[in-house]
Amino acid sequence: MKISTTINGERQEADIWEGESLLFALRERFGLPGSKNACEQGECGSCSVLLDGELVCACLVLAAQADGHDVVTVEGLGNGDGLHPVQDAFVETGAVQCGFCTPGLVVATAALLERNPDPTDDEIREALSGNLCRCTGYQKIFDAVRLAAGR
Ligand code: FES
Ligand code: FES
DSSP states (O other), rough: OEEEETTTTEEEEEEOTTTTTTTHHHIIIIIOOSSSSSSSSSSSOTTEEEEETEEEEEEGBBBGGTTEEEEGGGGGSSSSSSSSSSHHHHHHHHOOOSOOHHHHHHHHHHHHHOOOOOOOHHHHHTTTTTOOOSSSOOOHHHHHHHHHHHO
């Protein structure tokens, strides 16, 4: 089937298999490998994207469900010339180690700060509870979220 969707502000079309995930389509058909495929079971958050402004695991959404909708991936967060403030904060605080979790955490953090610019620690924990990191111990990720919120 053919789908037409807006990805990072640009209208895109692709021929897809009805059963394939949005994550697969983003990575393999639309050339956007930023969203990572770690578990592909909705457990790790490494594939987090915004679908019509809502944070979703792209591995749990069918590509067909994005037909006619608006998708923002980590590649679409910056303004083209520079990093998004959340990306800057992750770099500055050293919240990136292997980086596999980072795109999902950046998208989830951007979504959190969009709806709640001054989150409490508990609100940060709740918002990022679906995003697993095996490297950082989470403290530097917290530092990054607070730094980005402060800006
Ligand atoms: S790859 Fe989607 S939640 Fe892990
Ligand atoms: S930086 Fe390696 S999993 Fe988070």
